[in-house]
Amino acid sequence: MTKSRTVPSRFRAVAALVLASMAASAFTVSPVSPAAAADAAAPRSGLVAEYLFTQTSGASVANSAGSGAGPATVVNGTDALWTGSSLAFTGGAKTSTTADWVRLPDGILAGENSATVTIETKFDASMLQAWHFLWNIGSDSTSSYWFASLKDTPRTAITTSGNGGEKNARGAGPLTAGRWYSVTSVIDGDAGTISFYVDGQLLGSAPTALTPASLTSQTVNAIGRSPYPDPFFRGEVSTFRVYDRALTAAEVADVSTADAAQHSAGFQQYAQSAVDALSALTLDDSTTTLPSSSTAALTWSSQNPDITVAADGRTASVRRPAAGSPAVQTTLTATATVRGVAVSREVPVTIEPAPAQSDDYGYLMVHFIEDSAGYAEKIYLDISRGDDPEQWDPLNGGKPILASQLGTTGVRDPFLTRNPETGTYYIIATDLRVFGGDSGSGSCTSWCYWTKSASTKLIVWESTDLVTWSAPRSFDTALDSAGAKVAELGMAWAPEALWVDDYYPDGHPGGRGAFVMYFSANVYQTADHSDPSYNRVVWGATTDFTQATYSYGGDFVNTGANTIDTTMIQDGDTTYRITKDNGKGNGIYMESTTAPRWWERGTVWTTLQTKIGAAWAGGNAGGVEGPAVFKSHSDEKWYLYVDVIPSTGYRPMVTTDLDAGWSQLNSPTFFMSPSTKHGGVISLTKADYDRVRTADAASAVASDLGAVELTAGAGAEELSAALPATAEVVLAYGRGTASQPVAWNTASVDLATPGTYPVTGTVRTIGANLNTWTGAGGSTAWNAPERTLSSTTTITVTAQVVVTAPVLSVTATATTRCVAGKVVIVTEVANTGSAAVAVSLTTAYGTQDAGTIASGKKISRTTTTRLTSIPAGQVTVTATAQGTSTRVTADYAARTCAG
16 A cells, blocks of 8 residues: 555655665556557437537537537637647636637537537646536536536436536546546436546446436536636547437446547556556555555455455555564566557555554544435444555445434434543544524525524434444533533534543542533523624533533633634644634644633643645635544644535644644545545544454345244243354455344244244344434434434344254153052153253043243152042143143053952
8 A cells, every 4th residue: 555654764764675675666667559440430320419529710610410419619719729639728707708619509418318528628727626517417507517627526416406416436546637538428318427527437426316308408518617606627628429318337448448549649648647647555454455556457466375356456455474574575567558549667665564453543534415305414434455544445335324313303413532531432523513403594594594593402323343333312502411402502513622631620420531522502691692792612511421411611712703613633742733724814724722721711722823824825824624643643744634625524634743734645645435524533443443344345245144943832031042143245346254243033933832933133234324314204304203213224134944843752650559548649740852842741530730840851740549449540641831732651460458
């Protein structure tokens, strides 16, 4: 795994050797085959429009598809913008009267159920930061459109209800400016999907019921122009095609290959730059995702038996040296391919020895996702790739881990922490549903309403192992432990907490330690919150995030202007506080103090840096919020993730000296899924890391675990012992298989009645947590009654419980004897069957209940005749178990007793 962070001191000598050897690494160049390029051709079936921007002058571009759609028109075009193989787009503000764009025919996809739009383009670097539409099918309305954009993480989307209703299919990371790309969007109305391809490769897909026919007004279809007041597109376009059907993946690849031919001469430099950018790798996990590239398709191969690269070309299984052994030096071959042009290079690799289970290893991040269309205000978890804090894998396939049916039914701004005294982990989160929640009414809605009148409760989950989490609960930050109101807060949001070992004085019941919790809120003087207020950060204390241990403290960050989203870290005797200022133009800023009781009023804080992370938002200090800070446990380096709003998500800052402030981490190997927003990160041990990774399962190896057999009358403990205790699961990210416990639902099994009973078991995985809810009638409205939690990602297995009739087998003997001058019959019964039996004895002198005999046991019973003499006879023994009976007889001899 590539690590761009500072190499720990114990590895620096090794790094020097591998970097030296890297300089001598050989390169292999494989150009695109002319025959292959010639064989690929853009499909003609369903082609509505094809515009080849190969002319050298004019404002009209012919439609070479041969359909009824007319030519495209270059608006504000000049002959100087034609290159002979493309049209240059100058870009500029929406108000520009000189920026060129292309107008497409009206109604180009009117009434269509499926369609494909594909474009061959390269873009200016400014487009990575600027909102823009690469192309648009729709009108000048900002409520109804289908488009593609290359901003930040490239995407395509369709909507009929504005940006809040966009159905997005996204890539995983930014593209490289100045390089030619084939960008394709496919809507398949029959399948109900929108899919996004770059260079013929599928990057993302999402469900949608919208189709081109949903766009009832297609009067300003365009290339390079947005219906919003966004800048015009800046770059070049050489080919633009529209189909009235959904192209297959193979056909999309053919379009890319065909259009690549005209630009192939420039692709080698991008392939070369992709392998040039690779650093020596350190593999410190048993399964590693090898580096990718934004400029090329990067694949890997190995000649070393200790490293096996999977068929995907990026997942490496690594056999690591034992703990305490020296690292192993070897190489991997990296091949960068840009649309048929391939360059290969040997890359030095260090295989690190396995750490001990108690060693610090790996990181876990909690966060939420901003997705108006997907109601994604739930709890998500990502785990680091090995011990690398710059690369992250979403757990549970990127689906939610937890949801809340309480309060507003949405959760945002989660934070993850651990009580060091009890070992309990807590997730605390804002009780707020922005999308589809209660937004207020009248003149004060949305954030005005929420910050003034929304929930003052925080939502809490608990876990002892980071895998299985409790159902949500809440406590009210405006109330004390007795439930009395102690503060007029408008809403509580963005909570975090630091553990303080000596918060309470000596002798305090329950110990001295507590969490000092800080969160954003408006504070009011009146009960109806009618007086003016502003955002600030307040604090309280608790040991377990319950009402019973909570106490409100008061102001923590109060500048007289809006401040929110504090995150904190300590280094030695210094405490660092990082906060978002929305009132004085400071953006995210950092302060420090050496005060031991840093939360108390009167603490002096020194400002160290302002406008942190603004560069990630194009220099806009207000464009980032929700900072999350943590320290690398491998070296002297700290990370600060800043949330680029509204939907980009976290981007990294880094420092090796907190007092010196933060700088952007511009690393080609940094990876985090798009829209990962406002959360927190904790450090793990190797045992923690392995436990979470082996619980992140994609499926069961086998869903039917077979049958178990029990005899009727068996108990619940016997049933539990008979069913399989574990199931094998297939782990995510190609990490092999693992065994996980199964919790069986045996409510349907009647152990008293023979028969076959199917049972279902839930496998303990990350996905088994309660991650969704529905109300009465399946409603997901925030105020739906009867809201019930469930899981959409549970892995279940089945088995059959076969309850058999008991095997009844008894033997009996009978004798007679005299007692007090009367004949007594003595019967001995042995239970040689498999089940306990109830026994009765019948003679000529009556029937008696002999009780129950356990399997393998025997009893002796006497029958009094009250006679001095009896003839020979027979005892009939009836044994019964679970509704089944058997009978045996035992003969006895005649007997006379002397008077």
